[in-house]
Amino acid sequence: MTAGIESNMRSNLHVILGNGTVGERLAKVLLLNHKQVLVLTRSKPNYELPGVSYDVANSKSTESMLAAAPKAKVIYNCVNPPYHKWKSDWPAISKAVNEFAIRSGANLVSSSNLYGYGPHNGVLTEDLPLKATWTNGEVRAEVWQEAKVLHDAGLLKVTEVRGSDYICANEQSRMGHRVVPNLLLEKPIQLLGALDQPHTWTDPDDVAKLMMVLAEDDRSWGQPWHVPSNEPKTQREVVADIANALGITNYSIRAAGPIVERILGLINPLIRELNKGSYQFHSPFVMSSKKSFEAFGLIAKPWQQVIQDLVKPYLDYVNINGMHSISKLGSERFPDLS
DSSP states (O other), rough: OOOOOOOGGGGEEEEEEEOHHHHHHHHHHHHHHHOOEEEESOOOOOOOOOOEEEEETTOOOOHHHHHHOSSSSSEEEOOOOOOGGGGHHHHHHHHHHHHHHHHHOOOEEEEEGGGOOOOSSBOOTTTTTTOSHHHHHHHHHHHHHHHHHHHHHHHEEEEEEEEEEESSSSSSSTTTTTTTHHHHOOEEESSSSOSSOBBBBEOHHHHHHHHHHHHHHGGGGEEEEEEOOOOOOOEEEEEEEHHHHHHHHOOOOEEEEHHHHHHHHOHHHHHHHHHTHHHHHOOOBBBOHHHHHHHOOOOOOOOHHHHHHHHHHHHHHHHHHGGGGGGGGGGGOOOOOO
16 A cells, blocks of 8 residues: 555545656646645656655556555546557556546546547547547557446546647657757757648647646546647757757758658567558648637647757756767656656
8 A cells, every 4th residue: 555645535536547758747737736646657666756656556457556546536547558569458458447447436537649530631629530540549549439438328437638749858759859869969860751741749748737627627528638739830840949949050850751661660669550650740630629728728838838848858968967978868768847
């Protein structure tokens, strides 16, 4: 049992599953709003936010999660299994998490994406059918559909937030470790997909904020919500904005191209899966978040702040460790999200 969580306070507990890009930010925003927060992870995290409780649990096991939190007010599903293992991992996670929410008496807020819609010629809105044409998109659609069945049966209150590609300082963001270090080191930037197609980018801080708002508003249940996001920008435009924030005017950017993408996919399982959703970067991929604005008055973090928040951790890292260190980031995570 997690220390510091009294049994008579369980019904006020906000449980976050996962401590990655969204989970870590959500813990912070909930704490700032005076919520009692417990984060469940598959292993002890290297960095813990003061004031937040942590415990180890298996997201594929209802009993494991119940042992850490028998009762809860809200469960936030921010689990992020390896990209190339979604087909095998998500069905077990979905079943276990849904049962965990039912048995703990909690409402369920899940963090998701736009994959379930599949290719669409036009702006993505929440009322579109889920018509994914590739495995990872089909899996995410099924996760929502299974939860929605439970909601419609009156067994569980559920809602889902859907964001586009995250723009933040980590190895998972297309504009994170793949771009900023290369700009700082004056190395060429090579990106998957087309450079000049409009694309919606989502700041994970806005994901966390929407999840918190939905958990407290009865209008949210039983339907998906798109995360407030800025106007679409091409990959070339985003890199230019990042370079400008770094004070860099001379840099090289190019598209990997379909042949290189296929070759990389043969040796890298992550890129292999990304290639299956390549329509998102070879054609316009634009999401509307009008519904969230009209219902809750939520707007996206200003774009200039998004870019500043993206580059700051890299600059801080260089100031502490030296410029040479930025080339060896690998999967390094920046814990300071202030």
